[in-house]
Amino acid sequence: MKPSLRLLTFDLEDWYHILDHPETERPEQWISFPSRIERNTERILNWLRERKVRSTWFVLGWVAERYPELVRRIAAEHDIAAHGYAHQLVYKSDRKSFREDTRRCLECIRQAIGRDVSVYRAGGFSVTKATPWFFEELAHAGIEIDGSIFPAARNHGGLPGAQWSKPFIVQGDGWQIREFPLMYQTIAGRRLVFSGGGYFRLLPYPLIRRFTARADYTMTYFHPRDFDPDQPVLSSLPVKRQWMSYTGLRTAPAKFRQYILDFEFSSIETADRTIDWSDRPVFRHEELFR
Template identity: 40%
Template sequence: MNILTFDIEEWFHILDNASTKTEKEWSNYESRIHRNMETIFEILDKTSVKASFFVVGWMAQQYPDMVKEIVDRGYEIGSHTHLHQLVFEQKREEFKEDVGRSIKTLEDISGKKVRIFRAPGFSITEKNKWAFEVLYELGIETDSSVFPTGRAHGGMPSYGIAEPSVLCYNGVQLREFPINTHKVLGKTFIYSGGGYFRLTPYALLKKWTAKHPYVMSYIHPRDLDPGQPVIKELSIPRKLKSYVGLKYSKQKLEKWLTDFEFMDIETAEKEIDWNAVKKIEL
């Protein structure tokens, strides 16, 4: 089961960087979302693949036409929060207000219920599991925020598995689609989204995808935009992660979607027997 998702945000929505952190800083940068959405739609049309779109509410507010086109093309939209902030830096009420705002914005524009969610940077960690309670309170049914290994933004190694499952926390249950992992000599690798996708040679991407029964992709519009400016304030390692591999990423994604069968979250949910999957108690 290979699932295709896109996290819809601007090229400058880079976390953990002061020069791109808030709305105030965002006004300093040009928008590239429309040209990048055209690239995404071109790829999907060419490969005839359905995808799920996690949209930042601020983006929907700025560009409601973009949300309408996603929905008119038959794709499901979900929340990627409203202001694209790290969840572990927020208090519970702040997070609830932000996600609730994003859901209302997306629903008002699309006329569709928002029932899926992904946290920016997969920033629901061991220390802020209360976020799952908030999502449930807001009507979210399916989550894809669990990064079941360590990472710069924390991750959640205790989750233990990288497969569709039922997440249980304080009496709350959500369908969970965590990010998939691959182990080489005992070390855990991520390869199916963002900078990991761009940095992984296609031969390895193909080999690892064929090996695993479950792959959750997460592609950002900026991952397909070789013409985007370089944010000078980023450290050298962050520049490497943000810009290497952009030149051929569009062709890589097209080949990946051609070599393997992909589906959206809604289709995947229908194919899964949720009574038979593992329940993970956090």
């Protein structure tokens, strides 16, 4: 039996980088909020250091531009990837604006750490059938590995009809991208994601542990704000989004520390080197958006 593949990833965002909300959706608004990103990130780095765990950090270009020293500190111990510059929903972008956002993000990260990165994740996993150009644009930008596919329905898009929840290859004319999608467990015929963000905070830990133990592939995704119960509350958020954004913050640190104690995790880049990609499914990029 092959060992389980469990990947630990973080999206490097501040507490106010909340998608699709009028008060927080544009970079020019962000400078008015007090930052908590350095303190919250350092806590996570200490936890990972204690367990000697290597992870992948998807960095907003806007963050790399303003906190390059923080990104360098992360890069000294973990792998750095791109998360777009302005944290916009892909399905609300046109192809040209997405191209410009991606290239600006890559340049900000290059300026911060002195090298290129070739791994990407879209803000909010917001790849949908409305973005058939997504992978081709990534390939043209030099991206080789992606982690943007969310094979279930969610507030910010997703591909609920997707039949793939394990690593696969996306192929175009003269290019390939290796995809590490999110995965799910099926409960009463419905797909349930459990391994990151609000899902992790809201679900009881015994259920998360059971789902992880029986899965042969687990992709996690966390944010520094997921472990910060003292962050400001955006009262302008709708009631449902307030519940999703702030519930479970006090218990999340202990849950997370137990999680990385109970299971062994690695970075995406480490996993990429161990996977036999010749044995993975290959899809034409057009197929994914039908």
